[in-house]
Every structure is written in structure tokens, then in C-alpha cells.
Amino acid sequence: MLLRYFFAFFSLLLITSCGFHPVYSDNNLGKQLSGIKVGSISYESKIPTRESIALTSALEQEFNWSYTDSTKNYTLDLSYVISIEGVAIQSNALATRNNLRVTLNYALTDNNSGKVIERNTLIGVESFDIQSSPYSNYVSKEETAVKVMKSLATELKLRLIGLVGNNIKL
Template sequence: MSLLVNQRKRIGIKNIMKKNKRLCLLVMPFLLFMTACGFHPIYGVNKYTPVGAETKFENIYIASIDDREGQFLRNELIDRFYRSGRPTDPQYTLSFSELSESIKELGITVDADATRGQLKISTHFTLTDNQTGEILLERSLRSIATYNILASEFTNRVSEESARENVLRDLGRQTEQQLALYFKRH
């Protein structure tokens, strides 16, 4: 009886080994293909891009943007781009259109009072080559944040301002990402 059980165990193990070999043979080409897909980090330096995106950021002049929100966005980009000081002879100019802001009231109660607010800011930027005047990149950006509307007017102002700053930081992050992708491709 024990001999029969041992034979069954061996047969079961052999089948598992055969199935695993088949599985390995099926999976190995897929894994080899995935490693050769051409993935390259955006900010990294490799044989395809000897200069990283961060180096290119230091050669961008960020033009003034109107209004307080525009200056906040510009300062956010300056903090992100200029790690070792502002450029003396920039190769590119980054300019933004006027920031468009809208506030929508959400979460209306039975008394017709809003309990949530939605803040949306959108803009358009262009990257221009300073030597040729050619527009290299144009993108539209948009970011949305929500905030609570409470009984206190002061609390509402603070919540709205915090949401506005979060939206502007996100626009700065989106701008950096779009420029990094552009410089990685060109």
C-alpha cells in the first residue's frame, strides 16, 4: 500500500515539474521581450540621452505671469527648475497664457447651501527656442481641487486658498513633466 502511495506522489511531482517547465518555456520569451521594451528613465542620463532633463531645465527663462496666482506658479517653477541659480543666457523661454479660474459649488443641501466647492484653473504654455524663435512645445494644462464650505467665512477663505495653492503646485508639476518628456524625446 505504501509503495502505491509513493508511486502516486512521484507521478504527481513529475507532472508538476513538466507543467512548470512548459510554463517556464512559455513565460521566458515574454520576459525577455519585456526587458527589451526600451524603457528609459526621464531624469536619468544614459547612452541615448547624455544630458538629463534637469540640465535642460536650467536653460529655461520663465516669463512673468500676470496676477498673484501667476506669480505663485512662476515661483513654483523657479524652485523646481533652478537648482544652481537662474540662467544668464537661457536657451529657451517658457511663457504662459492668462490663468483661467472657475469655482463651482457642489453638495447642495436642502436649504440650498453648498457644502463643497470645486476650484479649477486652466492655462496654456509655450516653450520657445530663443535663437530661432521657433515654438518647440505647446500644451494646455488644467487642474482641479475641492474644498469644504463651512459656516465660518474665515475657514472658507483659508480652505479656498489652500485648494488654489494645491492646484497651482499641480500645474507646476504638470509643466515640469511635459517639459521633461519633450526634452527626453528631442
């Protein structure tokens, strides 16, 4: 019993001494992330699609651009490609389920020096069932794409928070 209390106490000491900070603690990450301006979002069709609007909306929600007084020191340029492939193939070569894959390329550029700080690729995959109705297939594909865009915006935010955590002042 005494050993259990010692182990619990020792574990707490390790966590507090390693620099662990809760994610939802009071910090200025939101203000630092508001210093990022979304530049161009390029995709295969030149007119805004539901997916591009969903990505822009999700980025606005994730980055919380309510800090209007902050200067935009960094520009985030994005491009994405959507592909669909059949994954559940029947013996008569008909697909009953599709994977929707979004490949999102991003580059974070310092506006003062013009230097690219981070360039990387995120991939989001989600699947949806194929129905006999073309309309239900269209709606399923669109909703799946919106879902993937929201998850990619969250993942992008977490990666940029990692940059902030590595002492890059945004």
C-alpha cells in the same frame, strides 16, 4: 513552473529591448530643463497673489534651476485663470462644497528663432468644503489653490520632459 520562468524572462527581454529607461536614472534631463527661462506669468490680478507665488516656487523646485552655467535657449510664458463653482448643492440652494479650477495656458518659445515649439493648456481641479466661518473658507480656498499650482507645475514638467524625450534639444 517552467512556463512561469519563461514568461518572466521573456517579459524582461521585452522591457529591455523596447528602449525603456527608468525615470530616475542618470540622465541630463535636469540640465536640459534648466535651459528654460520662465518669462511672464499673467493672471487676472496684476499684483502678485499667493497662487502666483506658489506657481513660481513650484516651477523653481520642479525645474531645479541650480545649473547656473546653462544658457536659456527657451522661454516659457504662462497665464492662468482661477474659477470656483459650487458642486454639492443642498435642497435650499446652498453649496456645501466648491471646486476650484485653474486653467493654465503655456507657450514654450525658442529664443533663437522666435518660433513657438509647444502651446497647450493644463487644467487642475481640486475641491474644498464650505464652512460657516468666512476665514476658514478663505484659508481652504488659498490652500487648495496652492495645492493645484504645485500639481500643475509637476504636470508641466512632465510634458516638457516628453518634449525632451521626443528629441527636441532644450
